[in-house]
Amino acid sequence: MNPTENTLDQAVEEGLERLTQERITRTVNQVLEKETGARFTAYVETCMRCGLCADACSFFLSNDRDPNRMPAGKVKQTVWEMLEKKGRVSKDFLRRAVRIAHLECNVCRRCSMYCPFGIDIAYMMLLVRRIIHKLEITPLYIQDTVxxxxxxxxxxxxxxxxxxxxxxxxxxxxxxxxxxxxxxxxxxxxxxxxxxxxxxxxxxxxxxxxxxxxxxxxxxxxxxxxxxxxxxxxxxxxxxxxxxxxxxxxxxxxxxxxxxxxxxxxxxxxxxxxxxxxxxxxxxxxxxxxxxxxxxxxxxxxxLTQGRITITEKYGKKVTLHDPCNVSRGRGLHDMAREVVGMTCSDFVEMTPNREHNYCCGAGGGVINCGPPYKGERMVNNRVKAEQLRDTGAQVLIAPCHNCHSGLEDIVHHYELNMEVKFLGDIIYETMEKRVYTPGV
Amino acid sequence: MGEIRMKTCLTAMLVVLAFCFGTAGAQELIRMDTYAFDSTRRPAAVFDHDIHNEAAELDDCAVCHHVWENGTLVEDESSEDSPCSECHGVNPTQENEMALANAFHTKCRSCHIDKGAGPILCGQCHRKMQGGE
Amino acid sequence: MNAFIDFIMGPMVWISFLIFLGGLGYKLYRIIHEVRTKEGYVFSYLTWYHSLRSIGAWLIPFYPRATRQQPFFYGASYIFHLALFVVPLFLSAHIVLVEEAFNVSWPALNDTFADLLTVVIIASLAFFTGRRLIQPEVKFLTTAQDFALLFIVLIPFLTGFLAYHQVFAYQWMMILHILSGEFMLIIIPFSRFSHMITAALTRAYTGSEFGNVRHARDW
Structure with missing residues (x-):
């Protein structure tokens, strides 16, 4: 069973069939009332519906600024409606919620940096996924990994x-x-x-x-x-x-x-x-x-800085660097990454926006793990990333993250970008001196 | 988009402004003398002494032209022969904390509130200057 | 009539400020209390340094990248919010009333400048309304409540403007001005206007998560 616009994969569809209204309502309310607190309430009540988060989201930008795919738009279609209806939401609503939370959000947290109030929308999308999990309608492939x-x-x-x-x-x-x-x-x-x-x-x-x-x-x-x-x-x-x-x-x-x-x-x-x-x-x-x-x-x-590894000859091809969300926005390692690239590569070009403001690879947050059934729509949703990559004119794309790596490979093939995707480890392995470090030598 | 709407709104406001400044007043209003102030923020308060006192049935000058000594009101003495600014400075002073403008405001408004008659809102006294004034 | 006007200019002002400040205070207390009982982890990550760093960065006009991408909106928004506080607090007419009641005063804005700022506020509100009507991503999120909020802010400033210029029905304009101003104060703790305190809290927490845990900037 392949997903269409109105159906998702087998696990979701069969899961939805099993659900009763009573269970839906109880589960939604249980999560929203018992598993949240003032933080969630503040996020819902502070949002001024200004729409400024839209520009943060690669899904929104990749789909010709479709409001359905802007961060607050996703919250409106899931959390706000769940609250408004006091959990009495339909199966069609839930199917849409699964698509939004699992396939149209990388929980990359970029929108927290575009909301003037710093509202953590990724947190709310993860709450929706929590509800989806408790209702046992998580997409098939990612559920299999769990x-x-x-x-x-x-x-x-x-x-x-x-x-x-x-x-x-x-x-x-x-x-x-x-x-x-x-x-x-x-x-x-x-x-x-x-x-x-x-x-x-x-x-x-x-x-x-x-x-x-x-x-x-x-x-x-x-x-x-x-x-x-x-x-x-x-x-x-x-x-x-x-x-x-x-x-x-x-x-x-x-x-x-x-x-x-x-x-x-x-x-x-x-x-x-x-x-x-x-x-x-x-x-x-x-x-x-x-x-x-x-x-x-x-x-x-x-x-590299301690000299435990030495580089024989720097990597010569024109490289660019993708900042993985979870190590840049997630750990502030972006400047260090540039230093490593500088120590190992001779021709580096930035992609913009970068560092904390990078676009997600489009695969992260479990999106790619929802599997092949959704690869087509993922490619559509990754357009802005593809354009960002193309603009660099680099031959090699360094992505120090597995998820990014797989997602970017897909983008490179789909959009025919003619780039090689590499890990930093690949570059280091290729350029390092193959001898064992001895202190003082 | 937003700009267009803003322009419309601004135009509307300008029309309103032009209207209110363009209306010429027909009759002359009698206003308070403001010579004690170096500059004034608002048009001088509209006040016709005789009409006011007649309407308010006021015979005792000391109701307004009072005399204070050492922080207490002196009964049966009035001060209509000296200007208010003789005691009330434009700014509050050590001797008299009640500045001139505040004295007027307090005196007039508190009485109007007590009596339930007379203006108590800013613009009811500080009426806009008419065309001829 | 004088008794009514005196009431809305006297006791009603007290009541409004009491509800406004008390309401916000209570709201703040409730949030902190609930976080303490239910989400104690928040305090594991919250730091003064990272909170103030993030709030500070977002208070500097056009410092965060996101604000530079929407210069017109943020320009209007910065001036609007500033004027929203500055005009009522430093308006000579308001200070005169405070002076009359408490014999304390502070420097006032030039009346013409305050008038200009009021026009800016009204124009900003028109712009915000226009965005809600026209810009697709904002329109998508907008409900009647959002227009109501804009309207609640508009009325005290619009009536204040018209009353200052004594255009028509001065007395009624003033009464409407006073009542709508008080209504706005009263509604703040019970509406999304309370973002005037909660926004600082959400920003502080996100700033702390970004700065303290993830060693990254959130602007």
Whole structure:
């Protein structure tokens, strides 16, 4: 069953059929009354309906300024109406709400910077997703990733032996470059626990290879966990399944605690960073993460500035940099990213707007995870991003985030932009000197 | 768009303004003497002493032309021979905190409120200057 | 009639200010109380520094990027909000009344300048109304309530303007001016006008989340 304008995927449609009006009303009211407080009330009551958030939203801009897709417009079509009708909303309304909250919002928080009052509209969209989750009408593909998280503690049904096997396979391959390279599993007391998202062992194992080479060359005392808890991704965070989301983050921190590491370094992923740095910890009652969590971008910066990694020859092609929401707006790493690019590439061109004001890749916030059924509409919704990319005239697009990476690949193909999408790690791996760092040399 | 609407609105206002400034008054109004003030914000208050007192049935000068000494009102003494500004400075002073304009406002308005008659709103006394004035 | 006018210029002013300030105070208390009992996490992230940093950045005209993208709207909005406070508080006619009641006064605006600012306020309101009627994304969000709010602000300024120029029905214009001004004050805590305090709170929290947790700017 393919989605059309009036239907969504199987999981949503079958879910809607199961619902009774009584359950809809009860669930909506339960979430809006019991799971919110003054913060939510203030957001609803402070909004002056000025429409200034519109310019922030890439969905609005990509669809010829369609008011249905502006941030406050999305709130009007979901939250305001739920409040006005005291939860007595129809199934058609809910179907529209699923589309708005899951497919037409990246929860990128750009609109908070365009609202003069700083109203957090992403928070309200996540509340809608929470209601959708509780009504069991979450889109099929993203729900499947949550099911996987729930059963395996990783996002992609990776089995424990497959995980270990993949790491050993990458270690073996990398030994052709460095004969004594190891991917140390479960090494207690290591300085660093390196963690990745499940798509890496599943179909991008080369990234683990590259990371191992960088770690080895930099002479780091590092380890990777063999047991569940290795995956730092968290799709439950985006479906409003806060309980599973909290479980994932908790297992992750506990793994690091059991290994007694000093800090956690993670691969180039944005949403995973948001989970373990900002969101997952909160459900587990940690105001801030219990470990120092270092995004790859920050880690590369450290290695390069400390001279643990040296660049033989800078990357020569014309590159541009996409600021992933969750590490720029989400962690302020955008300037550091530019420094890393400056240290590794010789021809850099900015895309505008940038830094905190970047446009989301259009895939983030779980949108791409709703899967192939919605790829067509996602491409339409990403037009403004495509135009932004095209305007740079760059040959290579650096995107230090997995979600962005996949989304931008789709955009590049769909809009025939003729760009290569790369991780920062790809660039570093290509340009670094392949020798092991020894202090003082 | 918004600008067009604003222009229409401004034009409407200008028309209203032109109307109100363009109306010429026919009869001359008797107003208070404001020589004590260096400059005035509003047109002098419209006040015809005799008509006022007749309408208000006022015979006792001291009701308005009072005499205060050491913070108390002196009974049976009046001050119609000296200007108000002799005691009430344009600005409040140590000796007399009641400045001249405030004295007028307080005196007139409180009485009009008490008696339930006479003007008490700004523009009812400080009437706009007519064309001929 | 004098007794009625005296009432609306005297006790009713007290009542209005009491409801206005008391209402806002109570609202603020309720919000803080509810946050304390239900969303204590807010205080884990809220800092004075990041709150004031964000509020400050948004108070500087055309400092935030978003405001530079809408120069006409923000220009009108900045002047409108400023005039909304400055005109009533520093109008000579208002100060005279305060002086009469309490024998305290402060410097007043030049009357012609205040008059000009009033025209600016009225023009801004016309502009805001026009936006609501014409600009698609604003029209989409607009309900009758939004026009009502604009109207509630318009009346005291429009009647004040007409009364100052003594155009017609002076006494009734003044009565309408006083009553509508008091109505506006009274309605503030019970309407979205309360954004005059809640906006600072939402901005403070977002500013703190951005600055304190995410090490990023929100302007």
């Amino acid at each position: 099911n996987s998280h729930s059963a395996t503690l990783n996002q992609m049904w990776v089995k424990e032996d497959e995980w270990i096997d993949t790491l050993q396979w990458q270690e073996e391959d990398a030994r052709e470059e460095f004969e004594d390279l190891r991917i140390p599993l479960d090494k207690p007391g290591a300085d660093i626990m390196y963690s990745v998202i499940a798509p890496e062992p599943k179909f991008q194992a080369g990234l683990i290879y590259q990371a191992a080479v960088i770690m080895h060359a930099a002479g780091m005392n590092w380890t990777m966990p063999s047991r569940p808890g290795w995956d730092n991704s968290n799709m439950a965070m985006f479906t409003g399944d806060n309980e599973i989301s909290g479980r994932i983050a908790r297992a992750f921190y506990e793994t690091a605690a059991d290994l007694n590491v000093r800090r956690i370094v993670m691969g180039e992923c944005g949403h995973a960073f948001r989970s373990v740095y900002d969101v997952g910890n909160r459900w587990d009652a940690w105001a801030m993460p219990p470990f120092e969590v270092v995004h790859a971008l920050e880690f590369y910066h450290e290695l």
